[in-house]
Amino acid sequence: MTEQTAPTTAAGEPATARGEQTRQLIVDTAMRLFRERGYARTTMRAIAQEAGVAVGNAYYYFGSKEHLIQEFYARSQVEHRAAAEPVLHREDDFAARLAGVLHAGIDVLTPSHSFAASFFKTAAEPTSPLSPFSAESSGPRQAAIGLFAEVLDGSTARVDPELRPHLPELLWLAYMGVVLYWVYDRSPGQARTRKLIDGAVPLVDRLVGLSRLRVLRPVTRQVLDLIRTLRH
Amino acid sequence: MTEQTAPTTAAGEPATARGEQTRQLIVDTAMRLFRERGYARTTMRAIAQEAGVAVGNAYYYFGSKEHLIQEFYARSQVEHRAAAEPVLHREDDFAARLAGVLHAGIDVLTPSHSFAASFFKTAAEPTSPLSPFSAESSGPRQAAIGLFAEVLDGSTARVDPELRPHLPELLWLAYMGVVLYWVYDRSPGQARTRKLIDGAVPLVDRLVGLSRLRVLRPVTRQVLDLIRTLRH
DNA sequence: GACACAAGTTGAACACGTTCAAGAAGGGCG
DNA sequence: CGCCCTTCTTGAACGTGTTCAACTTGTGTC
Numbered sequence: 001m002t003e004q005t006a007p008t009t010a011a012g013e014p015a016t017a018r019g020e021q022t023r024q025l026i027v028d029t030a031m032r033l034f035r036e037r038g039y040a041r042t043t044m045r046a047i048a049q050e051a052g053v054a055v056g057n058a059y060y061y062f063g064s065k066e067h068l069i070q071e072f073y074a075r076s077q078v079e080h081r082a083a084a085e086p087v088l089h090r091e092d093d094f095a096a097r098l099a100g101v102l103h104a105g106i107d108v109l110t111p112s113h114s115f116a117a118s119f120f121k122t123a124a125e126p127t128s129p130l131s132p133f134s135a136e137s138s139g140p141r142q143a144a145i146g147l148f149a150e151v152l153d154g155s156t157a158r159v160d161p162e163l164r165p166h167l168p169e170l171l172w173l174a175y176m177g178v179v180l181y182w183v184y185d186r187s188p189g190q191a192r193t194r195k196l197i198d199g200a201v202p203l204v205d206r207l208v209g210l211s212r213l214r215v216l217r218p219v220t221r222q223v224l225d226l227i228r229t230l231r232h
Numbered sequence: 233m234t235e236q237t238a239p240t241t242a243a244g245e246p247a248t249a250r251g252e253q254t255r256q257l258i259v260d261t262a263m264r265l266f267r268e269r270g271y272a273r274t275t276m277r278a279i280a281q282e283a284g285v286a287v288g289n290a291y292y293y294f295g296s297k298e299h300l301i302q303e304f305y306a307r308s309q310v311e312h313r314a315a316a317e318p319v320l321h322r323e324d325d326f327a328a329r330l331a332g333v334l335h336a337g338i339d340v341l342t343p344s345h346s347f348a349a350s351f352f353k354t355a356a357e358p359t360s361p362l363s364p365f366s367a368e369s370s371g372p373r374q375a376a377i378g379l380f381a382e383v384l385d386g387s388t389a390r391v392d393p394e395l396r397p398h399l400p401e402l403l404w405l406a407y408m409g410v411v412l413y414w415v416y417d418r419s420p421g422q423a424r425t426r427k428l429i430d431g432a433v434p435l436v437d438r439l440v441g442l443s444r445l446r447v448l449r450p451v452t453r454q455v456l457d458l459i460r461t462l463r464h
Numbered sequence: 465g466a467c468a469c470a471a472g473t474t475g476a477a478c479a480c481g482t483t484c485a486a487g488a489a490g491g492g493c494g
Numbered sequence: 495c496g497c498c499c500t501t502c503t504t505g506a507a508c509g510t511g512t513t514c515a516a517c518t519t520g521t522g523t524c
Contacts, residue, residue: 054474124356199458226431286504
């Protein structure tokens with residue numbers, strides 16, 4: 001409770017066209033440098049210099065270096081949705097839709113694997129507004145959960161009615177797990193993460209199907225009760 | 233690959249009694265200040281000053297501020313084992329043993345909850361030697377996995393023979409999940425984490441039991457295959 | 465056009481983690 | 495004791511993220 005310097009200033013959106021332009025310039029420069037040199041080796045001074053502004057100016061738009069990461073999240077989320085569109089349009093099988101959306105997410109992240117690890121570090125901080133569980137990330141998180149709601153809604157899958165409302169969030173949580181594995185994945189091209197998706201999706205599919213069986217009802221109940229307890 | 237300044241110098245053990253004494257002095261001071269002010273607000277200068285040594289001296293024993301955290305891990309691991317001893321001696325039911333060991337782990341960590349969050353941040357960095365999955369953490373990790381092997385071995389549980397050799401590591405992984413939840417747990421006294429343990433243990437117990445059923449053999453196989461694929 | 469106020473911009477200054485060249489302490493050996 | 499070598503210790507200096515008081519630019523109002 002007594003901990004953390006966690007940047008608080010949300011550093012409001014620019015109010016003028018000039019401001020918006022500068023903001024974009026800084027973001028674009030930062031993203032380029034992150035990709036070129038990695039997060040740790042990209043200094044705020046370098047970003048400012050390459051963008052042709054003063055250091056303090058960057059802090060006018062972004063409360064901290066970490067806040068630049070949030071921009072990365074937002075962009076990735078939008079790209080993810082776009083990349084998932086074709087599969088969601090084409091397939092109606094639950095497993096196929098889920099696998100498609102998961103692969104789309106990793107597709108979008110792959111070019112950033114080298115520096116995404118550093119991002120992850122700050123994202124993992126529970127008190128950080130950058131945490132995927134934080135209030136500040138509520139927007140992107142809800143969007144992401146919505147994506148998995150779509151996976152479910154557009155599918156022919158039959159799901160236990162008690163489980164159904166919780167499933168999108170659970171799938172998102174599973175996706176967070178996949179991303180966690182991906183961040184740690186040192187195999188070439190993160191091939192193992194692909195195998196994780198292909199291996200885990202059928203299991204999830206089977207599990208979701210089994211949830212309707214009378215025999216497993218008590219277990220399903222037990223799981224749901226636990227989830228409800230753990231929710232905020 | 234091109235990323236990260238990750239501290240490399242293992243900063244060898246002291247070779248003399250004088251060195252050992254100084255090292256202990258620095259660790260003790262650091263742990264006290266971490267507890268008092270939190271990790272972020274404890275500066276290396278403050279640690280050095282309170283310990284009555286020069287800043288550079290701390291760096292002679294610890295490659296970085298983060299390396300002081302590793303000391304915390306090591307201590308916690310030893311305490312965990314000690315705290316788990318009574319339960320392991322008393323119980324022979326798998327679920328009771330598992331719950332006991334998990335609760336013991338959280339018992340040990342609880343006094344440090346306020347600043348453990350900051351620790352977690354650096355631990356989460358995949359390239360960091362402080363990561364629980366890193367080579368440098370191999371020692372404490374193996375010790376922890378060994379603890380869960382003991383949970384299993386000393387129990388009357390009957391387990392699918394194919395699953396059995398993998399189970400200690402899987403239980404450790406589950407424990408990491410519990411710790412992850414605990415770090416994020418903002419409920420008073422982290423009561424929710426306790427409920428997570430009490431709720432999840434029976435499920436794990438049931439699942440482990442079910443793994444022997446003929447009907448579920450294919451699923452068990454599928455899971456094991458996936459695990460093998462994902463292993464290094 | 466002149467004024468006022470908000471929006472945007474600047475760069476020097478600060479605190480921090482970390483490095484390193486220089487030196488002090490200690491101990492074994494003649 | 496005098497010498498040498500390892501171990502330990504020092505604190506000034508560097509690069510970094512971040513702050514902030516001062517300044518400049520833009521925009522609406524009369």
